[in-house]
Amino acid sequence: MSHVLVTGGGGFLGLYIVEQLVARGDRVRVLSRGAYPRLKELGVECVPGDVRDSEVVTRACAGIDTVFHVAAIAGVWGPWETYHGINTLGTEHVIAACRRQSVGKLIYTSSPSVVYDGRDHVNANESLPYPRHYLCHYPHTKALGEQAVLRANGVDGLWTAALRPHLIWGPRDNHLIPRVIARARSGRLRRVGSGQNLISVSYVENAAHAHLLAADRLGPESPVAGQAYFINEPEPVNAWGWIDTLLNRAGLPPVRKSISARAAYAVGGLLECLYATARISAEPPMTRFVAQQLGGTHYYDVSKSVRDFGYAPLVSVEEGLRKLEPELRQLARA
Numbered sequence: 367m368s369h370v371l372v373t374g375g376g377g378f379l380g381l382y383i384v385e386q387l388v389a390r391g392d393r394v395r396v397l398s399r400g401a402y403p404r405l406k407e408l409g410v411e412c413v414p415g416d417v418r419d420s421e422v423v424t425r426a427c428a429g430i431d432t433v434f435h436v437a438a439i440a441g442v443w444g445p446w447e448t449y450h451g452i453n454t455l456g457t458e459h460v461i462a463a464c465r466r467q468s469v470g471k472l473i474y475t476s477s478p479s480v481v482y483d484g485r486d487h488v489n490a491n492e493s494l495p496y497p498r499h500y501l502c503h504y505p506h507t508k509a510l511g512e513q514a515v516l517r518a519n520g521v522d523g524l525w526t527a528a529l530r531p532h533l534i535w536g537p538r539d540n541h542l543i544p545r546v547i548a549r550a551r552s553g554r555l556r557r558v559g560s561g562q563n564l565i566s567v568s569y570v571e572n573a574a575h576a577h578l579l580a581a582d583r584l585g586p587e588s589p590v591a592g593q594a595y596f597i598n599e600p601e602p603v604n605a606w607g608w609i610d611t612l613l614n615r616a617g618l619p620p621v622r623k624s625i626s627a628r629a630a631y632a633v634g635g636l637l638e639c640l641y642a643t644a645r646i647s648a649e650p651p652m653t654r655f656v657a658q659q660l661g662g663t664h665y666y667d668v669s670k671s672v673r674d675f676g677y678a679p680l681v682s683v684e685e686g687l688r689k690l691e692p693e694l695r696q697l698a699r700a
Contacts, residue, residue: 369393371430371469373417373460374437375410376402378539379475379531382574383434384410390578397426397437417456420463427460427467432581435460435515436475440541442502442656443641443649449503450510457511465522471584473577474515474528478566478596478666479505486663488564492594492670501655512594519592527580527590529573531597532666536570537690546609547697550618554651559627559661561606566598566665569686572679573597576671583675595671599679602665615687616694627661 370387374380375396381404387394394410397417405412415422417437427433439452457474464472478487482505483497496513500506512528519526535542549555576597584590610620625633634657637650671677681689 368431369395369429370432370434371395371397371426372434372436373397373423373426374435376400376405377436378541379534379570379573380434380436381405381538382536382570383436383577384408386571386574386578395426395430397423416452417459418451420459423456423459424463424466427463427469430467430469432471432473433460433464433469434473434475434577434581438475438508438511440504441649442504442653444503444647446503446507449507453504453507454510454514458514461514461518461524461526464524465518468522469524471581472515472518472524472526473581473584474512474526475577476512476528476530476594477505477508478530478532478664480509480512480530482658482664484658484662486563487666488663489665489667490596491667492596501658502653505655516592516594520586525584525586525588525591527584527592528594529576529580529597529671530594530666531568531573531576532566532664533598534568534570534573535690536686537693539570539693543612543690543694544697546612547616547618547694550613550616550621551698555609555621555623556630557606557621557624558630558657559624561604561624563605563661563663564602564665565605565608565663566596566602567608567683568598569679569681569683571681571686572599575680576675576677579675579677580671589674593670593674595674595677596666596668597671597677598666598668599683600668603683605660611687612690612694615691616698618698627657630657630661633657 376398481494634652634654
């Protein structure tokens with residue numbers, strides 16, 4: 367039995383990690399900014415706080431063997447200070463706290479977007495370099511956090527690794543799926559590009575399971591130490607066929623309207639300029655990064671994670687869809 371800290375343990379992925387840790391008998395502590403009834407039900411120790419507060423993070427790491435650093439701010443719009451403060455400086459606080467409290471293992475939840483350069487990624491592997499430029503603050507600040515975590519490997523007895531789950535989906539999603547359904551219901555969802563682009567997806571229980579597998583394998587003699595890994599289902603899906611499947615399970619019609627990838631990118635750039643000039647805090651309906659993600663191909667090879675820590679999905683795509691369908695229908699009626 368290990369004593370484990372999960373930052374952001376009340377969030378979408380974090381809560382699944384907590385549930386899997388509890389199910390196997392680990393002692394779990396959660397650092398989070400909010401109160402979550404499900405964490406109370408699970409009987410885990412909850413520490414209120416923000417990763418930007420180094421003292422709180424240090425206290426939360428006391429007596430801990432393994433840290434899963436899941437807390438982050440996602441999105442494609444907002445001030446640099448917010449993204450950098452949480453995703454980069456917050457991660458540096460976690461690293462420093464692990465060293466002070468003699469934590470042995472740190473697993474960082476990263477994203478494939480840290481290496482996204484705007485080009486198609488076809489069965490890409492972890493040899494992809496970090497790009498020189500980013501179109502939004504989320505991937506940039508997550509990349510800085512990831513690099514800090516990997517540099518920390520082997521220093522002061524701390525062993526680290528980074529996982530990059532791609533397009534996490536499943537029940538209790540409070541970000542991706544609700545936005546897709548809301549746009550479809552309002553008639554604002556448009557296919558970007560030819561509709562033939564392939565993408566990787568990662569069912570949330572599978573992504574959580576990968577975190578536990580990597581942590582169990584991590585150590586001074588492990589190939590996992592100091593490494594980054596893509597995590598997703600082994601086979602890609604057609605992006606717009608996948609979205610139509612979600613809409614069908616929700617009882618909604620498929621996407622009918624479309625826009626070219628080039629036009630979407632141009633519209634995104636224009637809206638970014640307008641929103642920045644007018645200092646509008648709300649996210650623009652289209653950005654250059656979103657246009658590239660919706661219209662491009664980006665799927666990843668997971669053979670490294672299979673080889674190094676035995677990653678394999680627990681839940682099939684079809685089973686995941688069955689689990690998600692009640693929520694899809696509820697969202698469609700909301």
